[in-house]
Amino acid sequence: MMITVKDLHKSFGKNEVLKGIDLEVKEQEVVCVIGPSGSGKSTLLRCLNLLEEVTSGDVFIENDNLTDKKVNINEIRSRVGMVFQHFNLFPHMTVLENITLGPIKIKGVKKDDAIKAAMPLLEKVGLEDKAEMYPESLSGGQKQRVAIARSLAMEPKIMLFDEPTSALDPELVGDVLAVMKNLAKEGMTMVVVTHEMGFAREMGDRVIFMDEGIIMEEDTPDVIFGNPTNPRTKEFLSKVL
Amino acid sequence: MEAFLESHYVRVMPFLLEGLVYTLLITGVGLFFGFILGAIVGLARLSKNKIIYVLSSIYVEALRGTPILAQILFIYFGLPDLLGFNIDKITASIIAIAVNAGAYIAEIVRGAVYSIDKGQNEAGRSIGLTRGQTMRYIIWPQAFRRMIPPLGNQFVISLKDTSLFSVIAVGEMLYMGQQYYGITFAAFEALTMVCLMYLAITVPTALYLRKVERRLDV
Ligand SMILES: Nc1ncnc2c1ncn2[C@@H]1O[C@H](COP(=O)(O)OP(=O)(O)OP(=O)(O)O)[C@@H](O)[C@H]1O
Ligand SMILES: [Mg+2]
Numbered sequence: 001m002m003i004t005v006k007d008l009h010k011s012f013g014k015n016e017v018l019k020g021i022d023l024e025v026k027e028q029e030v031v032c033v034i035g036p037s038g039s040g041k042s043t044l045l046r047c048l049n050l051l052e053e054v055t056s057g058d059v060f061i062e063n064d065n066l067t068d069k070k071v072n073i074n075e076i077r078s079r080v081g082m083v084f085q086h087f088n089l090f091p092h093m094t095v096l097e098n099i100t101l102g103p104i105k106i107k108g109v110k111k112d113d114a115i116k117a118a119m120p121l122l123e124k125v126g127l128e129d130k131a132e133m134y135p136e137s138l139s140g141g142q143k144q145r146v147a148i149a150r151s152l153a154m155e156p157k158i159m160l161f162d163e164p165t166s167a168l169d170p171e172l173v174g175d176v177l178a179v180m181k182n183l184a185k186e187g188m189t190m191v192v193v194t195h196e197m198g199f200a201r202e203m204g205d206r207v208i209f210m211d212e213g214i215i216m217e218e219d220t221p222d223v224i225f226g227n228p229t230n231p232r233t234k235e236f237l238s239k240v241l
Numbered sequence: 242m243e244a245f246l247e248s249h250y251v252r253v254m255p256f257l258l259e260g261l262v263y264t265l266l267i268t269g270v271g272l273f274f275g276f277i278l279g280a281i282v283g284l285a286r287l288s289k290n291k292i293i294y295v296l297s298s299i300y301v302e303a304l305r306g307t308p309i310l311a312q313i314l315f316i317y318f319g320l321p322d323l324l325g326f327n328i329d330k331i332t333a334s335i336i337a338i339a340v341n342a343g344a345y346i347a348e349i350v351r352g353a354v355y356s357i358d359k360g361q362n363e364a365g366r367s368i369g370l371t372r373g374q375t376m377r378y379i380i381w382p383q384a385f386r387r388m389i390p391p392l393g394n395q396f397v398i399s400l401k402d403t404s405l406f407s408v409i410a411v412g413e414m415l416y417m418g419q420q421y422y423g424i425t426f427a428a429f430e431a432l433t434m435v436c437l438m439y440l441a442i443t444v445p446t447a448l449y450l451r452k453v454e455r456r457l458d459v
Contacts, residue, residue, distance in 0.1 A: 084363070090361065092383050101378060
């Protein structure tokens with residue numbers, strides 16, 4: 001298993017946001033998470049690399065338990081890439097510097113080697129000509145593709161995506177989804193929180209419907225989108241489709 | 242022309258230039274240490290550790306809540322009583338600027354670091370950078386740019402504050418001006434020149450800062 005979540009609870013003060021999540025993600029699997037706003041999708045994703053501290057339960061990345069105080073969380077995070085809704089590129093660095101920072105500072109790769117390794121990544125996301133640009137001069141879609149390349153530079157085994165396209169103009173969504181589809185085809189293990197039902201249907205090995213802090217239903221995209229059993233899933237899908 | 246060269250406006254200048262050296266020395270060295278102190282205390286003010294937070298807050302509030310004149314007298318006359326040895330005037334002045342400006346700079350640092358989008362920290366941590374690395378490579382460089390205008394402002398304030406050290410007879414610019422009119426009774430001319438000398442530094446600084454600020458805005 002790449003990811004194992006056992007009875008995960010997360011509260012913010014008195015507000016319990018995750019109420020017992022169990023989840024397993026296999027190697028090379030693409031799991032899409034859908035559900036209404038406020039259902040805890042982002043919180044779940046953020047617990048998977050401990051950007052949020054978990055209140056109780058266990059999260060394993062491969063065989064390492066994140067809730068164990070002795071684990072080296074920084075090392076585990078470098079195995080888990082994360083792509084945010086608002087990109088979060090480093091605005092004071094060029095595209096190339098954004099991508100090479102991690103390899104240089106964390107893995108101790110030499111600058112020249114890091115740049116050599118970064119160029120194919122930029123090609124992969126279709127931005128090889130933007131290497132020396134600063135993020136402010138890129139479109140949203142380009143920024144998000146740089147953010148993906150930045151994560152990939154750490155050679156992660158898992159990629160987490162939190163609504164990677166919802167801050168984008170509609171005409172820019174396609175380029176980002178195309179990059180994600182390629183990643184999935186190459187066998188990257190991915191957990192994708194998304195409102196793009198088309199992507200979930202086409203690329204998801206499994207779709208998870210979350211509501212009110214629990215997993216209401218999970219199944220193949222065919223079942224979830226074609227013949228969901230849970231009334232809440234039906235209701236949600238009737239609104240968004 | 243000759244009359245002008247013979248006038249007090251000109252004859253006070255050697256005094257003021259000698260004073261200027263000390264004014265700039267105290268301001269420069271004081272702010273250098275003040276910035277280090279301010280950076281440490283400013284980051285401490287953002288700490289989740291209660292003790293660190295409380296201690297740094299006490300420092301900031303104590304120094305911002307008391308007049309710098311009382312602070313210099315405390316350092317120069319008060320502390321030696323406690324320590325059992327004297328502190329020379331220049332050192333006392335530098336310490337006064339450092340600890341006083343340090344408190345204000347701490348607030349500048351805290352505000353600038355706090356103003357950086359939380360997503361920057363999360364992005365840094367999520368690629369595997371430690372807390373320290375994220376601060377050093379991602380948060381601090383962005384925050385520092387936002388600190389430049391208020392730091393420049395603090396420079397102007399501290400520069401003017403050094404004039405208060407004339408009370409302990411530090412030979413800074415205002416004190417040297419006073420020395421001159423003490424002998425010559427040309428108070429109007431001497432003090433006019435003292436003020437012009439301060440303005441010669443503070444006005445260009447302010448103009449420059451406004452330019453920097455405009456550039457950071459876009
Ligand atoms: N840092 C936080 N502090 C307090 N409450 C939080 C925090 N983060 C999230 N919450 C709360 O947790 C709940 C779930 O939030 P979360 O962001 O996980 O939802 P979501 O499913 O991702 O929604 P959306 O589709 O709008 O992104 C919300 O009620 C939110 O207000
Ligand atoms: Mg969310």
